[in-house]
Amino acid sequence: MLDCEALTKAFDKTLFKNLDIHLGPGEILAVLGPSGCGKSTLLRCICGLESLDSGTIRLNEIDITNFEAEDRGIGLIFQRPVLYPHLSVSGNLSLASKSGHEEALEEVGLSGFEGRAVENLSGGEGQRVALARALLAEPNVLLLDEPFSALDSDLSVRLLKDVRQLLKKRKCPAILVTHNQQEAEMFSDRILEMSD
């Protein structure tokens, strides 16, 4: 499904070197590591927002290493919800798909939120809209960059459970990066540890 081989990236220091990641269909992987170890950069490299120093990424046997981010079909949930303030919830969803908003919102537990202005959403609601939007785009793989770390831990755990259920239901493979061991264990099928 997703095969990353010998991924290498350095800024001032080496973030990762010759890193291999293989993700099977519907599999959920957690990348665990302390802050600043390059987890976020790894996700940004995989989805194409950052370029690799070396290594190849193949998705369904196609080499996508040199594809632009918008052409890879890989979704990303940022640390804080990125919602466009000039658009309503529904307008934000439209950026991924013109239809299916109702179901998508229902899936993330936000039925009836279509017309809401995004500045009135709480942090948890915002991230769920972002998730609904990412899923509407029907990504081949979904990447999650500590999506609920800004929320309190009870809520964070509950949301992660919901998201896992959702991903499993849709058989959507995913990679979560986190610095929280408990979250990683609970959310993923398999854990990959990164160190400094």
Add this chain to the structure above:
Amino acid sequence: MATHRPDLGNASGGSEMRNTNKYEKSPKTTNMVIVILLLTIPLSGCVGDTENDRELVIVTYDVYALTDEVIEEFENETGISVTILKLNDAGSILDYLIQHQGREDVDLAIGMDNNFLGTAIEFDLLAESDVNQVGIRSDALGPYSGPLATPFDMGYVCLNYDTDQVDGENLTVPTSLWNLTEEEWRGKVALPSPVTSSPGRAFMLATLDYFDWEDGNDEFSNWWTAMKNNDVIITSGWSEAYETHYTGGYGEWTEGYIGDAHITVSYCHSPGVESWYNENWTKSASLDLPKTSFLQVEYAAAVNGGNIETASEFINYLISPDVNSLMPTENLMYSVLEGQDLPEENGYLLNSVIPQQPSQISMNEISENIELWLEEWNSAMTSGE
């Protein structure tokens, strides 16, 4: 402020006197034009000339004699289509011609005077035209009588004073230019700069003759330095001196009026114009001292490289009795034709003076020395107290 602003004639002509309106359009057309223009703005720079067989492009300044009627009649009579490019002032015409030399885009220049004509000839800007100059009075042909330019109006530049103030009690009427350097005239004389104003330049030329300028004779410089030390008001243009500073003319009705000068440079017939406008009343008078006035003649001239034939036709039209007799009332200048004087109505003629002894400086001398003279004037005006 306006440079080279030339004369009371052209400058004071209230537009209430004329109903001609070269711009008038019906509102409906205007609206349509707005719409069309807005749609075609990016293209409108490229719109070319109208397709017409015989054309005439005139470069001029705000010469009031060129009214719509005058132009239209010419177009109807000859079938020539006229384009007028109206510049800021007489000096700008010379600037324009120098800058556009060899461009062949202008056929006729109207409004350069004998201050500038010599330079224009020297720069080889003008072409011989085919004009019948019979009937032009000899004094108009005094400065220049060749085939390169034809006079169309004239007037004498001289000092004008306010008779209410210069009444023998407050101030005495000057009998010599040196009187103006005396204490009683401190700060009360307004003169347009010879650098930027055409009447100002004419007056400076007059003073050259008055003080018998030649190498080794410093009178000219000394007088101007003395004037400077007596707080003479130098303005950039005629209108600022006459309207803003001079108390004797219509300036007091204008918004920017200061009224601190009782003598200034204008035309010897300016008091006549004042009287003509004010129903036979004026407090302004010309000062007719020998060699303090200067004949200014304005010319129409075919431009080198332009269409000499159409240009000549227009010049002939401009000096035809029908058109040229309009000069005193339309352009507030003398006609150049024999037997055409100012009208007597409302004291126009009565209050106008033909100076006894105007300064004599030939056009050739002017174009040869003008840069030198302006430099001398400048150093006289900038030398220390």
Add this chain to the structure above:
Amino acid sequence: MRRLASAFAVMLYSMLILIPIGLATQRLILVTGPNPYDWTKSLSENYISQNVLEFTLVQAVSSTLLTIIISLPIAWSLGRHRWPFESLIRTVLTLPFVIPSIIAAMGILTIVGPYGLDIRTNENTWWWTLIISHAWFNMALIIRFCEPLLSKLDPALEEQLRLLPHGRTRASRLKNLWVPLLLPSVVAAACMTFVFSFTSFALVRWITVRDNTLESVMAEVSSSAGIQGYMEPTSDIVMGASLIQFTILLTSLWLTSVIQRDRKAILPQARPEHVRKPNSRGWLVIVPALIFAVLPLISVVIGSFRIRDLGESGGGFRWGTDGWNQAYHGSFSFAPMSEAILNSLGYATITILVALPLGYALATTINDLEKRSPNLARLLDVFTMLPFALSAAMVGLGVLLGIIKLDVSSAYQFWALPSLAHIMLTTPFVVRIMLPAIRSLDNSYDENARVLGMGEFSRFVKIKIPLLKGSIIISSIFVIAMSLGEFGASFIVAKNSDWTTLPLLIDAWRAKPMKDPLSAPASNAVATVLMLITMGLFMFAERFRNNRDGGMF
């Protein structure tokens, strides 16, 4: 694609700025010779320019000081008190700055002229009138720079200081808190005020008598500059004045940007509601300020209906719309108002069609470069600010001497030419307005759109433009208003031609013969139209201003 657009924008901009200025300079140097010392010496050696530098400096410094003295109390009471109709007050106080100076000149002239207060009678009074006019024009700068700081600074800072030994008195709090906090903003605003007063043209032209700034003296001698063997000193004056002006403006602008960079220190902020005290005596400052701000504007309107009556007494007035009628229809010497409006709108349209995309592309380029090569970004940043140091007169001369007088086709046939000057003058403003907006645009908005699969064009249309809408509208309005009201450059460009615009028509009606009782009202009528258009534009812009963070615009 994007890099190509960037390269194209930088190239086009360089050509638009450098070609006219370069050609004009080359042409002038052919006349003057290459020695800068000779140029500057000509300023003191020529009668027309001999005291100009001194006058320009003294009036600019005096204007700056008076502006600070007048505006600081206004900024203080506006920032520290609660106001009903706050945004209206703010808009009114900003008006003088956004109204074209030619309109201000007409209004002020009407107030101080012989049929108003009649105080413009000698050198002293017109000098002070000029200084006060500059303070009127620039007070919005000080207010806009200082008021946000005053209205948002966390009151805890002052409350804490009150409890400390060195903050018990009003004076000590002023010394230890307010002066150090406000100083950078005041100095930055003062630098801008100095620049605007230094390059004052319309106000000097109309309010003083025979005084010139470097700017207006350049305009005065422009028509004969650049010709070999003919009136050569005028070329020297232009080069000398340009050189000095450019140096002084560049220094002031550099100083402003250094100060502004330093003042970026983040201060603890609170919402204005918590900072502001109930308003008691603030009205004593604000009411006179409001009257001061609108008086010249109202007098323009009144002046358009007031006609000198040449009746028996000669000095009376009557009221009527004849001036409007005259301005509408034009006369032999003057184009009708519709022609000026059409020309002005045409020039504004061309200006915005070029300046907005160009300014946006330049701002984006700077923003992109800031990550990849900060030095190159800074270079381009400074380069786009360069035209600020080129005054309107210098730009006008650039177009006149660099393009018109070299142009292959006849200058008067190339109708669009004045907009070149407007593009040169407005593009830097677009960059200045767009750049902070583009910088503050969270990059994750773009990244998120990319992972949603949106292409470059789609992101530009659906994400960038809507997010930048406010800045785009504000800079558009700014460009249109600037182009409509531009006087200095147009004046020089139009001096050798047949063009007219609204500001030129205002000037022409007033500058030409005043025997006609309708010329002043007609001038005021055209000024009223331009003023209403400008005010309408800025009221519209005000609705899109979402942050009042101390920018000038």
